[in-house]
Amino acid sequence: MDKLKDKVIIVTGGAGGIGLGMSKAMAREGAILAIVDVNEEAGQAGLKILQEISPKSMFLKANLMDRENLPSIVTAVAEKYGRIDVLVNNAHASKQVTIEETTQADLDLSFGTGFYPTFYLMQAALPYLKESKGNVINFASGAGLNGHETQGAYAAAKEAIRGISRVAANEWGRFGINVNLISPIANSEGVQAWAKAQPEYYEAVRSKIPLGRFGDVEEDIGRVAVFLASEDSQYITGQTIMVDGGSIMLH
Structure with missing residues (x-):
């Protein structure tokens, strides 16, 4: 359980949902997590869970x-560790x-x-990622790939994130x-509430x-995040990994 031993990982939107699930999965592999969230109460609660696995983690x-x-987030983490x-850019809100x-x-x-936090956090983290030969994990969505109704603003931002991720993969390889x-x-x-x-x-x-x-946010999404953050994925870049049970099969 040490695929990510002592790796320092920033996760935005890390206080709950997929963000916390990924953080837990990565912490179990030895990572030190810096979870970023706007919700103080949820952030502290998430940190308490994480520190039971990875005591050096922070919120x-x-x-x-x-x-x-945005650059101060990167600076604070770099100064501490x-x-x-x-860098995991997970956070996203939309209507x-x-x-x-x-x-x-x-x-x-x-x-x-x-989109903007993803872009500017990547930009700010680049000097540190160069030193560590690190990884960036961004988030796409079926809403953008399939053009789901009522998801115009969300789909547009998600596809913009896919675009800059491919450019960065080419520039930073x-x-x-x-x-x-x-x-x-x-x-x-959110899905559980929707189900009810x-x-x-x-x-x-x-x-x-x-x-x-x-x-499952930890066992399914989180384990793929562990893979992409680890040495196991060192020859994969610029790819959109569909962790959706087969809902969208890319050609």
Whole structure:
């Protein structure tokens, strides 16, 4: 259980859901986690769970829409641990409305919590990732790949993240840095709440997943994150990894 022994890993949106699930999976492999979240209460609760596995882990409260302060996240982690090995850009918020109804505020929320933090945190982390020959794990979505209705702002930001990830994979390969994406379907707290509120719709979606279930945030999504953060994936870069039970099969 030491695939990530002493690797320092930043995870945005790490206080719950997929972010915390990945963080736990990586901590169990020996990583030191720096989870970043806007929710102080959830962040402290998540940190308590993580520190039982990885005592050196930390929590940073940050509003990712505060663009000017994004580099300070990277600096704080680097100053505490002396290195950064992996950056995981997981956080993203959006509003579900049709394109016709989408406002500038809706676009600002999606790009402000998803695309811009991903871009600027990658930029800020680059000097440290060069030193460690590290990894970046970004997040894509079936909403962008398939163009799900009412997901215009979200899909646009997710596809923009895929675009810059491919560019970074090409530009940073010479430094030994891998940049990949996970496109998940996960049984997060939000999905669990949705299952209770709209059980018939939930069941209709679940039944279309070839493997017949939503992924576990730690055992399914988290284990793929461990792989992408480890030496096992050193010859993979610029790829979108579908961790969705077979829902989308890329050609």
